[in-house]
Amino acid sequence: MENNNLIQLENIKKIYKVGETQVNALKGVSSAIKGGDFVAIMGPSGSGKSTLMNIIGCLDRPTEGKYLLEGEEVSTLDKNKLARIRNKKIGFVFQTFNLLARTTALENTELPLMYSNVPRKKTRDLAYKALSLVGLEGRELHRTNQLSGGEQQRAAIARALVNNPSLILADEPTGNLDTKTGKEIIDIFKKLNEGKHITVILVTHEQEIAQIAHRRIHLRDGQIIKEEHA
Amino acid sequence: MNIMRTIRVALRALSRNKMRSFLTALGIIIGVGAVIAMVSIGQGAKSNVEKRFESMGTNLLFVHAGSRSFRGRHGGGGTYQNLTPNDAKAILERADAVEYVSPNVSTRAQVIYGNKNWNTSIQGAGENYTKIRNWRVEEGIFFDEQMVKSGQKVAVLGSEVSENLFEGADPIGQIIRIKKIPFSVIGVLETKGEAGGWHSRDDMIVIPYTTAQRRLVGRPDRVSSIDISAVSAAKTAEATEQIEEILRIQHKIAPGAEDDFHVRNMADVAESFAESTKTLTFLLGGIASVSLLVGGIGIMNIMLVSVTERIREIGIRMSVGARERDILFQFLAEAIVLSLLGGILGIILGIGGSRLIARIAGWQTLVSMGSIALAFLFAGSVGVFFGFYPARKASKLDPIEALRYE
Ligand SMILES: Nc1ncnc2c1ncn2[C@@H]1O[C@H](COP(=O)(O)OP(=O)(O)O)[C@@H](O)[C@H]1O
Ligand SMILES: [Mg+2]
Numbered sequence: 001m002e003n004n005n006l007i008q009l010e011n012i013k014k015i016y017k018v019g020e021t022q023v024n025a026l027k028g029v030s031s032a033i034k035g036g037d038f039v040a041i042m043g044p045s046g047s048g049k050s051t052l053m054n055i056i057g058c059l060d061r062p063t064e065g066k067y068l069l070e071g072e073e074v075s076t077l078d079k080n081k082l083a084r085i086r087n088k089k090i091g092f093v094f095q096t097f098n099l100l101a102r103t104t105a106l107e108n109t110e111l112p113l114m115y116s117n118v119p120r121k122k123t124r125d126l127a128y129k130a131l132s133l134v135g136l137e138g139r140e141l142h143r144t145n146q147l148s149g150g151e152q153q154r155a156a157i158a159r160a161l162v163n164n165p166s167l168i169l170a171d172e173p174t175g176n177l178d179t180k181t182g183k184e185i186i187d188i189f190k191k192l193n194e195g196k197h198i199t200v201i202l203v204t205h206e207q208e209i210a211q212i213a214h215r216r217i218h219l220r221d222g223q224i225i226k227e228e229h230a
Numbered sequence: 231m232n233i234m235r236t237i238r239v240a241l242r243a244l245s246r247n248k249m250r251s252f253l254t255a256l257g258i259i260i261g262v263g264a265v266i267a268m269v270s271i272g273q274g275a276k277s278n279v280e281k282r283f284e285s286m287g288t289n290l291l292f293v294h295a296g297s298r299s300f301r302g303r304h305g306g307g308g309t310y311q312n313l314t315p316n317d318a319k320a321i322l323e324r325a326d327a328v329e330y331v332s333p334n335v336s337t338r339a340q341v342i343y344g345n346k347n348w349n350t351s352i353q354g355a356g357e358n359y360t361k362i363r364n365w366r367v368e369e370g371i372f373f374d375e376q377m378v379k380s381g382q383k384v385a386v387l388g389s390e391v392s393e394n395l396f397e398g399a400d401p402i403g404q405i406i407r408i409k410k411i412p413f414s415v416i417g418v419l420e421t422k423g424e425a426g427g428w429h430s431r432d433d434m435i436v437i438p439y440t441t442a443q444r445r446l447v448g449r450p451d452r453v454s455s456i457d458i459s460a461v462s463a464a465k466t467a468e469a470t471e472q473i474e475e476i477l478r479i480q481h482k483i484a485p486g487a488e489d490d491f492h493v494r495n496m497a498d499v500a501e502s503f504a505e506s507t508k509t510l511t512f513l514l515g516g517i518a519s520v521s522l523l524v525g526g527i528g529i530m531n532i533m534l535v536s537v538t539e540r541i542r543e544i545g546i547r548m549s550v551g552a553r554e555r556d557i558l559f560q561f562l563a564e565a566i567v568l569s570l571l572g573g574i575l576g577i578i579l580g581i582g583g584s585r586l587i588a589r590i591a592g593w594q595t596l597v598s599m600g601s602i603a604l605a606f607l608f609a610g611s612v613g614v615f616f617g618f619y620p621a622r623k624a625s626k627l628d629p630i631e632a633l634r635y636e
Contacts, residue, residue: 057549059548059549059629059630059633060629060630079553079554080553083552083553083554084551084553086548086550086551087550087551088551092549092550094633098545098546098549098633100543100546101543102246111547111550112551114231114235114239115231115547115550115551115552116551117231117232120235159550163551
């Protein structure tokens, strides 16, 4: 693999068309992220953080530019191949948790395994393990509406890590949580990064959280304006 | 996702909204139920007719006066009489595919016994009439060749006539009056029952055709029709040809000229009845299918609502790696499971309905395995057909837009 980069972005542009007007959400972003890294992406609202995360997470494709994931060009893959990559290599954690309603933490955690044909018994075991890793032991069969915000986000993290991805992306994962709970969530990411060598990229506004990362990328108006290394 | 898992996920999704699932399936339940019940009426009528024809004998042939093209107006009525007892004799002697013949003279008459009066059909016939018609004599005897030849005034009663005139008393040996002429009763026929929509076959009296000609209709040289039995059911076609050839010679019909008689066999008659019951079945089934169609549209409607309600769920599933076809199959499975469950309940409802119709209306109904299988298949197809559009719509969603949907 080319200089051991997990992610390589070359001049990524994203243009949204809204009626007649165009929004240049990303105006040429280039960067490289190594496997096992812990990166924080920062920047004001509307600077393109989520857009970038969606592209890195293979939920969206850039309008222009090259994106290599583990050395493979993914910006030109079709929808189904992107779905495969999301399933096998990437775990996504959202600000709003995005758990299935009226469904247990366990069922939510099992979801990625359902789409990769893991046998039933193994699916169950892996989901239990992931839930215990994020500290939800004993809560597996609680429905999502019976869980607190912090617990819901833990379940979402369990879901993100259950299929053993090489990359976890978190877009403002603490945005809907109080400071203390937010810290606990960040600690989980840290544990995953250090213990399991999963690459973590998270978007945050909070300086304190960003300090934990090895590296901070600052965005403004769809461009990287500054990078810091710890 | 594999099939079992897809079905399990579909069942879970449906059970989350039980009332709505049931109401959605109701269209299918009623549709399938209606199809099963309606078709059972048609099939019941069909099997009824078939049974009747079987009891009459499938090697039966009739010769009527009048050309085939006049059949509707002149056939069987006896108004256009050019068949003679000699024709019958010639057929019996010369057609080797023919086993029995019976010259027939039919009329209606008032019958009196004691103070009882009954208007019924009088059938003048030959001595082999019961053998041709596959009809047993329940009591007494049938008239023989000798009685026919000498034109004796003897009568064999249909069971209904016997019941009406004698009310359970023994009729054998009694004297009845047909058109004021005394006849002595020598036998009673077994009960045959109605013949698919015809009047009762038991409401009639059989007398020697010679007697009927001389005493009742006053045309000793003519018969209204000739009943014939072929030696076997397989020989009916051959017998028909032989009879036609013989009668053309008897009636001196020039080659190419139209016959002044026509031969029909039981298979033809049975077929035309089968045809009409088939039409009935299709008609009833067709009407009921419309309700199944309406049920299908109901499913599509609810599935579309369901897709809209669950856009976020679809986005979540896509974000963790569900492909287009995973989503497609998930929603398709829900539609199919829904309509198949509806189909099963509909089959139960249809069987119950057909029993109820049989009980209340007194019609014979028949629920065949074929119609159950067909209804089930139909319900499944409705699920596929009407579930496909909403499912496809769901699968084509963009993951990001779906996740952002409020
Ligand atoms: N689907 C979209 N359609 C049109 N414009 C969009 C869309 N998504 C994002 N944008 C625009 O792109 C810019 C970057 O948005 P986003 O990446 O969400 O920013 P951030 O996450 O940093 O707040 C914003 O101006 C936003 O309005
Ligand atoms: Mg954002």
